[in-house]
Amino acid sequence: MDKLNDTIDRLGGVYLLPVAVAVLAFVLIGAPSSWATLTVAGLAMGMMIFLMASGLSLVFGLMDVLNFGHSAFVSLGAFISASVLAAMGGWLGAESVLLNAAALLVAFGAAMLFGLVAGWFFETVIIKPVYADHLRQILITMGALIVVEELILAIWGGTPFSVGRPAFLEGAFVIGDVTIEIYRAFAFALGLLAYAGLYFVLNRTRLGLLIRAGVENREMVEALGFRIDRLFIGVFMVGSALAALGGAMWAGYETLITPHLGADMMIVVFIVVIIGGLGSVQGTLLGAILVGLMSNYVGFLAPKLSLASNMLLMMAILLWRPNGLKPAVK
Secondary structure, three states, X not given: OHHHHHHHHHHOHHHHHHHXXXXXXXXXXXXXXXXHHHHHHHHHHHHHHHHHHHHHHHHHHHHOOOOOOHHHHHHHHHHHHHHHHHHOHHHHOOOOXXXXXXXXXXXXXXXXXXXXXXXXXXXXXXXXXXXXXXXXHHHHHHHHHHHHHHHHXXXXXXXXXXXXXXXXXXXXXXXXXXXXXXXXXXXHHHHHHHHHHHHHHHHHOHHHHHHHHHHHOHHHHHHOOXXXXXXXXXXXXXXXXXXHHHHHHHHHHHOEEOOOHHHHHHHHHHHHHHHHOOOOHHHHHHHHHHHHHHHHHHHHHOHHHHHHHHHHHHHHHHHHOOOOOOOOOO
């Protein structure tokens, strides 16, 4: 196994895994146009999952918190964004791209702002009393998720809620025989932009240095005189805002959402975090792309295995690398 890991690292490391999966899928699918469409859809799905999972990965790695209520922010972001878009229906359908974009920015901004505030409340009131007690963390955060689902049910009802899209994100464009939905291309670009922002903050700023140091050795950071508790709150709030943004993007992707959206995505988000490695943004991105590609390829090739594909992927990777693909160094 060590020789296998060394060989893979010399060839480019685990970053080649999505390429290997895509090449294998190309051989099995056979039709280049179908393969290209599935690949774009998988990348877009992966980027949206990355938005939901990146904050949870940092919270796991930095704060050692098993937050099963993280997906509540996904649900809230989806419904708040959908409600804002519904209220600005005139702007969504306008011929002006500027009005379309303004409506989208307002909806996403509202979702992220609510995520920040809700994240602060969640960390201060719910998480802080149960630090260092994983069993109580699981119980109380699962309870919080159920409460949020019931609140959404009471406010928005139990029937599927329709989500509007800006006119400039509707439709598709054709490259040769390949049809690519504009919304999926937009989702991929937004996820890539979010990753670039997180990577810059974590690797090129003093704040990022403190966060990475806290992931590796919390006690040392505290001994140097830094307020690690404030850092915790900030990371939790940003992670919640990213989850809300991911939920808003997913709502537009699905176009119909229910109060159980967050609970449905919770398993996928945790699989991505575990596959990538706790506390690693790069690992989370890699895991999210792998999950997105596998879900689309397996759904096309063997629909009956599509639901199990993520679990099988996680089992295979953990048997190979028990700490995940790119875990934060401890």
